[in-house]
Amino acid sequence: MNYSEHLRKVSVLGAAGKMGSGITLLTAMEMADQLLRDPEQVMELWAIDLSPRGLHGLMEYLKPQVLKAAEKKTVWLRQMYTGRPDLVENGEIIAAYVAFVLSLVNTSAHLSDAAGSTLVFEAIKEDPEVKIPVLREILRNGDGNTWFFTNTSSIPIIRLDEEAGLGGAIIGFHFYNPPAVQKLVELIPSGNTRPELVEFARQYARNLRKVVVESNDFAGFIGNGHFMRDALWAIETAGQMAKTMPIEHAIWIVNRISQEFLLRPMGIFQLIDYVGIDVAVYIMKVMNPYLPDEELVSPFFVNLVEKGIRGGQFSDGSQKEGFFRYEKGRPVAIINLQTLTYDPLDTVHAATHDLVGELPAPLSWKEVNFAPDKAEKLANFFAALSHMKTYGAGMAISYGRNSMRIAKLLVASGVARCEADVNKVMETGFYHAYGPVNEYFK
């Protein structure tokens, strides 16, 4: 089978979820583009989810997204539609393309509709006990020729392969959230994955214009391998600091250091809120059994989740309360762990500002990340930081060094193939302005 024959019938499982809807979008457009080039091909896409209401929401989501994508590739679309004299203006061509893409998407609430798929893209709950029986059932209903992509961010691929009996027909294809926007895909072949499936996955990712980093098959892979350890270090550090100050102050300081002093797009606790504290706890739980030399558990996070403080996002994309309360996407209040209410950040900020001290220069992630002279700006900023004697500067250096330690650990333990791959994941998947392996925190 050639590339497009593997797209003859694609099923996305968990299609109404945040990841699934993005995967459905990208796959539908990839199919449409293949069909525009060669209309003789046969392709169908099944968006499968247990929630009919979610599937309705999926279609609502797809339309404006396809429209936005079509508006960006109208130059190409005009070439594809030269044989349609009835479509003259950009507006007509774009509308025709949107209708075409949407017409390829069949929605279903029944797993049985995935039978006979050439490719199944699995984006259901991050739980092996849920994933494995589903994969097994599809295999049983099919002709044995189904290939599987799994969007897991933490479960070893070999475990899914062996326990579902897939015989190497599965590869980790880990999008970052949201798939339509994030450039990075972590591709995770297990030792057992068939070479032709790896080749197909690479081609598919290239066609989606994604940046691919291949990771080895260790729980958490590169992205969560760094993020979870980074998060754990941050909360443990805050815990230490809390011996001499209120824990809320410590949390705010660590959050500020990780954002403002390290020039990251978000502070670490804001990022955990964004992902979901419950999701972080869950990923750690999945990863921990595979890490005999480490204890990847945060009782602090577990405790928060038990108290109902979970973070994550509402379906409209707005941020739920976690470590912080948000207004227009910005943290405005911080959780008070005694009362579980939120105290204004202004007060906490004022109380901790003098201790932390000033930044080496008035520079932000936004100002540096898109600057043409980014390397120079970063070098100057961190050179100045290294000469400062403040509490904030000292902590930033420890933070940066720990991040580098994690990156080196990922390479040493065989998760990442090289330091450059870790840097690429952090820069493209997490939007860091620079990778964790650098010269800034000597």
Added chain:
Amino acid sequence: MSNLRRKVYLTGGYNTVSLGTGRKEFNPKKARPGIEHYIKEAGQGCLAQIGGARNVDECVISNFMAARFNRQANLAGFFPMIDGELRYKPATRVEGACGSGGLALTAGIRAILAESAEVVLTLGVEVQNTVKAIYGADILAGAGWYASRKKGHAYFFPGQFSNRAGVYFEKYGRDITRKGMARWFRQAVENARTCPTAQEYHNTSADLDTLGLTEPDPASFVDHLTIYDCSKVSDGASAIAIVSDEGLRRTGIPREQAVEVIAWAQVEEDITQPPQDPAELSTIREAVRQVIERAGITMDQVGTVETHDCFTIAGIMGVEAMGLAEPGKGAQFVLDGHTARNGIIPFNTTGGLIGWGHPVGATGVHQAVTIWEQLTGRAGDSQIRLNPDRPYGLSVNMGGDDITVVAILYK
């Protein structure tokens, strides 16, 4: 040798801001003023300088595609909204694509010459940011022949001028021409930085030369141009009063606060035919030839020019069409600094279409306002020092791909 049977003057010019990307106050996600806001501001801005609406005999408004950008036609009906005293006075809307403003000026000049009016309020307007650029391209394509749209580029007009640039590169050399185009871009932005209403007034890019030399990306845009070679999408209006000697007396405006129209030319080409030589703007050449001949002067006596640089390549080809440089030598003429604000013949001193902005139906009127400001010493930070041997100003306004052209010579 004038073609005018009566003296005609322009005075009381007013420009709104040219709003669009580049202006700090522009936010594509927020609601913006409607077309009536621009008409009102420009109209009242002019009326305040000429003693009010009671002095006006007649009104002309130019606009290209409000019917599609704003779902609005019948634009003459906005004059009584500007000022109640314009109610029941004759008003006309004119359209000639990007050359609409030029047609408003010639319509106003004709009314003075016909002695049907002593004071004509002339106003041009376009509000284009109502749609995304990809759909705006469809609307603007109406300036070309409809039957050529299907074969045209997604960005139709950039596509047309990209094709012209391609032929020009082939004929006269790509490197030198692109350098000239990049210099044109730099001068446009630098001039715009002197003019508070200009769209590029807030532009702070440090290295305009490098930006101007960005390599085109045919996959996302056109083959031979980048966005820096193009005028932007703009919302704006300009107004100016066209008056007779009697009009000057009535409004109490001294002669030195007005410019005189020495000659004008209005030229039309066949919209259904492709250009005979894409490397030349032959309709502009003809319009300038006529206006210079009618005025009985030579281009050596022209001190400043407002030309229709919808694209940098159109600026360069315009220089050649005016006879200032031989065909193929326009880029060098620009690179030699002759069109710079301190050059021998400063062009587009408030930024032109690329720097000041291109609210399509207002552009021709905006050009006249700039010339009026320069020749009467009211251009503020944009003011150039005019050589006394070159006392004339020239404006060239083009509609479509060298189809509808108005050239006016002022003193």
